[in-house]
Amino acid sequence: MSAVETRRSPRYSDFSGRGDGSQNPCRTGPPDAQVGPQEALKSASTLASYNLLLQVMFRVLTFLLNAFILRFVSKELIGVVNVRLTLLYSTLVFLSREAFRRACLSGGSGRGHNWRQVINLLWLTLPLGVLWGSMLVCVWLWLLEVPDPQSIPHYGPAVGLFALAAVQELLAEPLWVLAQAHMLVRLKVVAESSAMIAKCLLTVVLVVSAREWGLYIFSAAQLVYTGFLALCYVVYFLHFLGSEEANKKCFPLHSVGDLLPRRAEGEPVIDWTLARLTWSFFKQSFLKQILTEGERYVMTFLNVLSFGDQGVYDIVNNLGSMVARFIFLPIEESFYVFFVKVLERGRDVKSQKQEDVAIAAQVLECLLKLVLVIGMVITVFGYAYSYLALDIYGGSLLSSGAGPTLLRFYSSYVLLLAVNGITECFVFAAMSQEEVDQYNLVMLALSVSFLLLSYVLTWWAGAVGFIMANCLNMGLRILHSLVYIQRYFRLSPWRPLRGLLPSPVLLLALVLSAVVTALSEGVFCCDSGWLLRLVHIAVGAVCLLCVFATVLLTETELVRFVRTQLFPRYTKKSP
Template sequence: MSTQDILKNASTLASYNVLLQVMFRVLTFLLNAFTLRFVSKELIGVVNVRLTLLYSTLVFLSREAFRRACLSAEPGTNRSWRQVINLLWLTLPLGVFWATLLGCVWLWLLEVPDPQTVPHYGPAVLLFALSGVQELLAEPLWVLAQAHMFVQLKVIAESLALVAKCSVTVVLVAFAPEWGLYIFSAGQLVYTGFLVLCYVVYFFNFLGSKEAAKKAFPLQQIRDVLPHKADGEPLVDWTVAWLTWSFFKQSFLKQILTEGERYVMTFLNVLSFGDQGVYDIVNNLGSMVARFIFLPIEESFYVFFAKVLERGRDVESQKKEDVAIAAEVLECLLKLVLVIGLIITVFGYAYSLLALDLYGGAVLSSGSGPGLLRSYSCNVLLLAVNGVTECFVFAAMSQQEVDKYNLVMLALSVSFLLLSYMLTWWAGGIGFILANCLNMGLRISHSLLYIHRYFQSSQWKPLRGLLPSPLLLVVLMISAGVTAASEAVFCCDSGWLFRMVHIGVGGVCLFFVLLAVLLTETQMVQFVTTQLLPRYRKKHT
């Protein structure tokens, strides 16, 4: 396969993965909204935080190092797929080991939920651990599919598995809510079972076919996927095995940093199970905006900056026209995400209670949920600015600077865990969001300092993008006051008529905010209409 073909297939796979993530978020969003009407928030907390953490920890520690090692061989090198498959089957006994160890921790060392509120906790731990081991049965097939760029198999398999899981969960929640955690355990087992089934069915039909022969696929029949020793060669490739061990040592730290909040909640008991459920739902709800709006901007323009600027060279060493374009784009992007973030912050404060009441009813709107979502609205602003500043910084930094910054990121991640623990004892679930805000603030400060130094000796000042127009600030402050007063008067215990009035007030305020944007932020508006919207339309036609 040529380099261009690999690049094309990788780009296609990336696009499919984005679609898969969007579908996963939307279905999870709808599933949570439905289940909240039938089960308690304590049960949701145990499922979404504790049991999901058990599953994700098990599969990550069992397979991540193997995936990275077995997929890292350079194209064209002589690799023995027989040895690679034998090595990949070690994920299964490793998964059994982690399932046993983590199952004991989850059953005997962690606080056990009240069986009246959260029934069947013990069997659910065993079933979630079993689902993780079950998923590892497909690991050799998954690596084969990824290595040979079967770009549609992953998205089809995970889509079918997710739909099956949601269907089973919805039916059982609606007709047998008294089953408690058995409902979600069944859904998880169906999910991993469908994944394995899809990969087995695909390779059962593919192996030995004309298409496999045309592609010179290294396996001939489905039994070749089973482990066995080939004549004249070792059981496994020891070079890949030692590389797996190197990656395995990194897996612990990566997993802790990725799931830091859940580990703090699970092992340190800083939140009740009910508060954990509310926090997880609010976190997913708030992060949808960041993932659907800011993440595509960040990913797309990282590529732009990386192509326009020469990495590791200062402004004087770059082409002036390239630097001018990069500075103008950076300024417009900063202004765009700042305006969007300010709008979300202002209207998120006044409409968090209504949004949660519509989404999850009194379960979410009567407790800590509104305060969490209001805090997350402020966090979205920092996420937006951090995404754009870091995408520029990482595109402009030299390799040595990137390596140094990775150490800074490690220190910030550790400090985030410590801050999460301390602030959560003080402020409950909001403490996690405050820790995130402080972490993002430090990262933004580092990026702004780098950008300031980068353009210091030039005529361009892209950081002006962080200064919205005075008129826009005034309109936003007035809107914040009006919508907050509207919430106090009309929301949310006075019936649908008053809620519609509250929504109408917000609509009028948003109209004036957008009008102020059109009148005062002309450079940004022109950038959006001439650059972003044509790209979006081209991408979706």
């Protein structure tokens, strides 16, 4: 749930579009007006812990599926599916709906939404998706290198089917926004989990029984996933509309006909202010997409890696980013809500409530310390256990080539990824609108530099060059955020950037762990049988326990923050 979902104005619940909310028993003011910093912190902490568990449960299934598939298909086929076709799907979906989601879930400065006009605007995602799909399919078929049909059959039909799956998912877009705006969280969890389970089951069955189908297997699985997702939303709203639960929630729609686009008498078809906001977000979407999928665009359009190398890189990238998806992303998203509620955007520290700023500074310092410690642990132990992890996960397909080197580099990149997530989380919550607009130019420069660096470094160092480019890009973003935070708190007594300074004892424990585990890998791993591998794992477990004990003894403030805020159910007292 994003911050904008909690800042709805009275007209959010007025489907008729009357701004005065007359005869509307559900008319309420913005809830944040009465929410204090402690309540906001509690909400953000609970949301972070809930999202953390949900992410883990959701991703474990995909992790196991990929480990299974690696035993049955070639790395070239994995490269085409996970890089080429997945990029087509994600690009089409992102460009078609991202701007609409961000605009339609924004309350605006005291201005709410007429849901009739919002639904009409959201249905524009479907023709826009068809348009984008037509153009992207032409690019994927005629401008990009076509894989060898002998080793990777059915590429052409697979491109069309993946585009069709993306358009199929857009059919549920108005329902998704309605569910998010009215906090129907359980619907999203059930729908996405059920769709993923259906996709995994079909993939496993087809990989085992019809391996000769090639790309048809993954195309069918993707169609099942998006179709199941849309079906869940449709079935839910067919049951929900007009029910007693909907009336209790003051839901603005009452019949299935209200979900379809149509014009209400005496008002424009869409809210043109909202449409202009959508256009602004749409322009930003290109920059965000380049930063998010930059490596795949370079691999796809510049042919710097073979399909096999692309497959290995994508698998390593997914493995390395698991911690970021499981831990860092839920924390970042949830505490962004906290910072937005506590801080007044665009105002300096002196002109805000000092109690609120103090709490925000303390939380930021603890969050920086938390992600820094996690990132350093991943970097230290990732070096000595990359080969073993890839060998267990994918066998010699991953561990025999450049895979271990890639994962070692990625372990260091995770540390930068963690710090950047929290620093930008605070910066985007505190920036004024003018500063956000200026940062868009910075993002443009970073996007261009990242693409250039990716091409040059990949030409020089192979797939490792992508991780090097990511590290340089992430370092520049962190530097920008650190300068902003330092300037923001310059005239105050708080110094939250001290969270980036771990205790010397902890640093010593990490250095010793790095040396011991590296020696253990050289002696016990990884071609000496499972018994010695287990010894290597045991050495790492002992070192990890020592690091954990050091954290408990030296980082007491961090431990208290984690116990009371991220896991409030397991503590008796809150701060």
